[in-house]
Amino acid sequence: QVQLVESGGGLVQAGDSLRLSCAASGGTFSRYTVTWFRQATGMEREFVAAISWIGSNYADFVKGRFTISRDNAKNTVYLQMNDLKPEDTAVYYCAARYGLPNTRSNEYDYWGQGTQVVVSS
Numbered sequence: 001q002v003q004l005v006e007s008g009g010g011l012v013q014a015g016d017s018l019r020l021s022c023a024a025s026g027g028t029f030s031r032y033t034v035t036w037f038r039q040a041t042g043m044e045r046e047f048v049a050a051i052s053w054i055g056s057n058y059a060d061f062v063k064g065r066f067t068i069s070r071d072n073a074k075n076t077v078y079l080q081m082n083d084l085k086p087e088d089t090a091v092y093y094c095a096a097r098y099g100l101p102n103t104r105s106n107e108y109d110y111w112g113q114g115t116q117v118v119v120s121s
Contacts, residue, residue: 002027002110004034004094009115012084016119020079022094022112033101034077035108036068038090038117047103048092051077057101062088084119091116 008020022034035050049058049068056068067080077094092115095108102108 002032002096004096004110004112006092006094006112006115009092009117011118011120013120014085016084017080017082018084018117020081020092020094020115020117022077022079024075024077024094024096027096027098029075030072032096032098034070035095035097035101035103036077036079037093037095037105038088039093040087040090043090045093045105047105049079050101050103052101054100057103059103081117084117086119086121089117089119 003025005023030053033050033052036048037045038048039045047059048062049066051068051070065083069078094112096110097108
């Protein structure tokens with residue numbers, strides 16, 4: 001079993017930055033893909049960014065603004081979000097699966113509780 005705990009969400013203004021954290025425990029961290037998804041009210045959950053031992057990848061709508069990184073010593077994955085826009089408002093979830101990355105939420109076995117990001121105009 002893998003346990004994930006997100007933190008770092010909040011209410012910010014457009015153009016501001018936030019750094020989300022996902023602390024993981026209970027697994028062989030280096031062989032898990034850790035991914036950020038987000039879900040806005042009334043919308044489907046969507047892929048944001050993923051990181052694994054083979055690298056990272058991003059959704060097109062956040063490329064150039066968001067950066068995913070990993071600190072294996074701390075078993076923590078971060079999502080640095082810059083130039084936030086109102087359309088980034090959502091609950092952000094950290095998810096993990098063993099092995100290769102995947103952009104489909106139903107392919108992930110472990111989830112955090114979510115952290116809410118609200119971006120005002």
